[in-house]
Amino acid sequence: xxxxxxxxxxxxxxxxxxxxxxxxxxxxxxxxxxxxxxxxxxxxxxxxxxxxxxxxxxxxxxxxxxxxxxxxxxxxxxxxxxxxxxxxxxxxxxxxxxxxxxxxxxxxxxxxxxxxxxxxxxxxxxxxxxxxxxxxxxxxxxxxxxxxxxxxxxxxxxxxxxxxxxxxxxxxxxxxxxxxxxxxxxxxxxxxxxxxxxxx
Amino acid sequence: xxxxxxxxxxxxxxxxxxxxxxxxxxxxxxxxxxxxxxxxxxxxxxxxxxxxxxxxxxxxxxxxxxxxxxxxxxxxxxxxxxxxxxxxxxxxxxxxxxxxxxxxxxxxxxxxxxxxxxxxxxxxxxxxxxxxxxxxxxxxxxxxxxxxxxxxxxxxxxxxxxxxxxxxxxxxxxxxxxxxxxxxxxxxxxxxxxxxxxxx
Numbered sequence: 001x002x003x004x005x006x007x008x009x010x011x012x013x014x015x016x017x018x019x020x021x022x023x024x025x026x027x028x029x030x031x032x033x034x035x036x037x038x039x040x041x042x043x044x045x046x047x048x049x050x051x052x053x054x055x056x057x058x059x060x061x062x063x064x065x066x067x068x069x070x071x072x073x074x075x076x077x078x079x080x081x082x083x084x085x086x087x088x089x090x091x092x093x094x095x096x097x098x099x100x101x102x103x104x105x106x107x108x109x110x111x112x113x114x115x116x117x118x119x120x121x122x123x124x125x126x127x128x129x130x131x132x133x134x135x136x137x138x139x140x141x142x143x144x145x146x147x148x149x150x151x152x153x154x155x156x157x158x159x160x161x162x163x164x165x166x167x168x169x170x171x172x173x174x175x176x177x178x179x180x181x182x183x184x185x186x187x188x189x190x191x192x193x194x195x196x197x198x199x200x
Numbered sequence: 201x202x203x204x205x206x207x208x209x210x211x212x213x214x215x216x217x218x219x220x221x222x223x224x225x226x227x228x229x230x231x232x233x234x235x236x237x238x239x240x241x242x243x244x245x246x247x248x249x250x251x252x253x254x255x256x257x258x259x260x261x262x263x264x265x266x267x268x269x270x271x272x273x274x275x276x277x278x279x280x281x282x283x284x285x286x287x288x289x290x291x292x293x294x295x296x297x298x299x300x301x302x303x304x305x306x307x308x309x310x311x312x313x314x315x316x317x318x319x320x321x322x323x324x325x326x327x328x329x330x331x332x333x334x335x336x337x338x339x340x341x342x343x344x345x346x347x348x349x350x351x352x353x354x355x356x357x358x359x360x361x362x363x364x365x366x367x368x369x370x371x372x373x374x375x376x377x378x379x380x381x382x383x384x385x386x387x388x389x390x391x392x393x394x395x396x397x398x399x400x
């Protein structure tokens with residue numbers, strides 16, 4: 001750290017700059033903000049980080065993040081346990097919940113198959129999904145991995161694995177985003193939108 | 201906080217979203233990053249916040265931030281004590297130090313005169329500047345407040361206050377930024393660049 005900084009300030013800037021999307025300039029701005037902020041506010045942030053790290057674990061059923069044994073969704077008796085929506089990440093659960101469309105349960109893979117990054121199926125929570133399917137009367141598994149190469153490959157892998165078990169396996173639709181312009185859509189999206197067309 | 205979040209996670213997102221320039225989406229991304237990061241890294245950030253809040257205070261001479269009684273610049277005997285550069289904020293000290301041009305001492309006002317925000321001269325460290333000028337053989341005060349309306353007004357106020365004391369008062373130059381295009385410069389900047397022209 002440069003001598004112009006007080007050590008404690010330099011260390012704070014260093015730590016903030018490690019956060020994703022926060023460069024050194026932003027880290028400096030945040031550090032100065034925290035130094036100017038009331039002591040109570042800065043401490044609340046520090047405490048929130050420590051508490052979250054101490055309390056938050058994975059739901060033992062679906063691997064969503066939770067501070068209980070079961071996540072709020074798995075613990076909710078009103079959710080339809082015949083449907084399981086498979087997602088890559090706990091953040092995807094939040095995004096899908098905001099759409100208020102799906103009333104079943106989730107299963108968080110905690111990643112996607114990505115040979116480039118050395119992530120094979122055994123690194124994901126796939127074995128745990130198979131166990132859930134054996135023990136419960138699940139009727140449909142909806143695969144909601146991202147529309148990326150890795151997301152698609154993982155969807156294919158899961159479909160091949162789950163279909164022989166007699167469970168219905170579906171994939172969320174691909175097509176034009178709502179408000180999207182055909183003129184600016186890429187060819188692959190347009191092709192998918194055609195293939196997935198529905199009768200009106 | 202929405203029920204879909206675990207409480208500790210929701211609180212962490214809330215606290216992060218209070219930081220300047222961090223919206224709820226970014227706060228969520230940062231929170232998930234911290235939860236995935238090694239425990240040691242997340243704790244290092246929390247600890248850096250607490251340590252900085254505990255240790256960092258204002259330099260009792262120039263009001264720069266420091267974890268000692270004097271900031272590193274005031275404590276450095278090699279700095280020229282005949283020159284005092286007046287800035288708005290401790291961040292400006294860092295920016296000017298990076299330019300490696302000024303070898304004197306600083307005086308941090310901790311703000312600018314801004315009647316709109318209820319900030320008058322008495323809220324700034326101006327009295328303390330006057331005391332420094334009485335006790336030391338300062339030859340020149342360089343006013344390096346921002347080129348904003350408030351920064352200019354503060355510079356004017358200080359010039360009127362300090363000149364009668366017999367000290368030389370200067371203002372940092374305004375003009376075309378290095379690499380700047382005349383075509384895209386605003387009229388006021390161009391006018392200042394003309395007025396401040398130097399013989400080659």
